[in-house]
């Protein structure tokens with residue numbers, strides 16, 4: 001699987017927030033989309049999931065655009081939004097059934113995976129609960145369970161660690177790693193740079209809708225001319241550089 005973003009110009013109505021964005025996410029890769037507030041991370045993700053249409057450039061999954069074959073494009077992807085979106089009138093069990101139906105999964109196999117995910121995220125005894133009864137973190141865990149039970153080829157995760165407790169953060173990171181080993185690709189935006197440094201193997205640093213730099217951590221360190229630099233050092237260095245430029 002290859003997600004290819006090529007020369008993307010995009011954004012909202014007439015305002016092109018993103019200016020010529022190009023990067024790729026391949027099978028077995030965890031790519032971190034890093035940037036300051038308002039850099040364009042969520043806008044990029046909204047283009048990838050098809051909420052926004054490119055003004056210029058293209059986004060393809062294995063050569064297919066959303067326009068050309070929406071079913072094929074979307075079936076390869078599972079998305080976890082920054083703010084959980086759940087159906088108030090559906091129980092946790094019904095959310096899982098709905099996901100199984102929407103992705104055309106084998107019900108028995110998918111429920112086996114769901115049971116294991118529910119156990120991991122300590123939700124096994126809450127199958128009959130409605131979203132109104134869940135805390136913010138629990139809602140996020142429901143989104144995680146539903147996304148990961150699909151065994152997607154590509155996971156798109158917007159700010160995955162906000163609102164998760166340390167135990168759930170660790171469990172999500174373990175899950176991402178095991179899915180990566182299975183052959184899935186992950187694109188995630190995050191501000192938690194220490195975690196990104198440890199768990200992503202490629203980084204795209206956005207600033208004001210442009211890619212400031214991209215590469216593996218060792219490539220970023222080389223470009224920054226400091227082999228001891230942390231991702232936070234590089235990020236802050238980039239910010240200062242940008243501020244100084246202005």
Ligand SMILES: Nc1ncnc2c1ncn2[C@@H]1O[C@H](COP(=O)(O)OP(=O)(O)OP(=O)(O)O)[C@@H](O)[C@H]1O
Nearest residue numbers: 011012015017035036037038039040041042043044
């Ligand atoms: N619905 C919208 N309509 C118009 N402009 C928007 C909309 N959403 C975001 N923007 C603008 O697009 C730019 C990029 O925003 P985006 O949400 O992609 O940033 P981000 O990197 O995800 O930031 P954060 O870390 O704060 O979530 C900002 O200038 C923002 O004001």
